[in-house]
Amino acid sequence: MAIDTSTSASAAPVAYGDLLERMRHASPLVQCITNYVAMNYAANILLAAGASPAMVHAPEEAGEFARLADAVTINIGTLSTHWLEGMRAAARTANETRKPWVLDPVAHFATGFRRKAVEDLLGLRPTIIRGNASEIMALAGLVSAGRGVDAGDSVEEAETAALALSRSTHAVVAVTGASDFVTDGSQAVRIGGGSALMPRVTAMGCALTCLVGAFAAAVPETPFLATVTALACFSAAGSRAEQESSGPGSFAWRFTDALAALDARALQAQTDKVIA
Ligand SMILES: Nc1ncnc2c1ncn2[C@@H]1O[C@H](COP(=O)(O)OP(=O)(O)O)[C@@H](O)[C@H]1O
């Protein structure tokens, strides 16, 4: 299947900086159903970016809370039956109330329980799917080299799978890694930049999924550009944070600071450099 990047977002100049300002102005309430590993980091990343996170997953309230939220993000990283019920309830409410919801299928290929959970969640029609290359390849039915939460495949190897997955689910699909790939089934962009230290900090991808939710809420008319903008913010903050980091520990907090300090002009400069 051919991948057409000639209709990419870069064909007409996109004001990514304005989309960042819109997100900050709206400060969307994002209901993040994420894993125990990611909860604290992801909440701090959303606050740094200018959104408002709420980690609400219990089945007794997740559906009700989704009525208040501007977007929902669902991540199966530390899954249990109880959590899955909450995820389904929140996704259903998001659909009923026409709000975007984002799926992060962490290591969904690893066990039968995860595979079944993701099948159920895909049936609830996510607006956006964000995963690493191994997760996206396996979701499209290909053999992947992934074993756990970290990718074993390259983004380039996952591009065709991402396109097929987007066409079959009608979701925007984002594959992340050394460079990222985003498609809505008819257009696609690649995003470079970031830092090799990013995969050495746990929950970076999970936090990014939550930020994708924030942009999807603030830019509802185009989940594709909302996703690209969230990924571009990570690219810019990653490149900046790397400059003064001495390892994954200092990188993690410098990244939070860099995301908070990122302004429209710096984001626009980064996108001019790294989006193709
Ligand atoms: N080698 C790398 N170089 C630059 N950025 C990277 C690299 N690996 C991952 N990233 C970035 O880290 C973030 C999380 O992506 P990824 O590591 O693929 O997710 P996950 O944590 O779900 O496996 C994304 O913004 C991605 O662009």
Ligand SMILES: Cc1ncsc1CCOP(=O)(O)O
């Ligand atoms: C280590 C780990 N184990 C279960 S979820 C999780 C976090 C994964 O985070 P990410 O997908 O962002 O690397």
Ligand SMILES: [Mg+2]
């Ligand atoms: Mg992940």
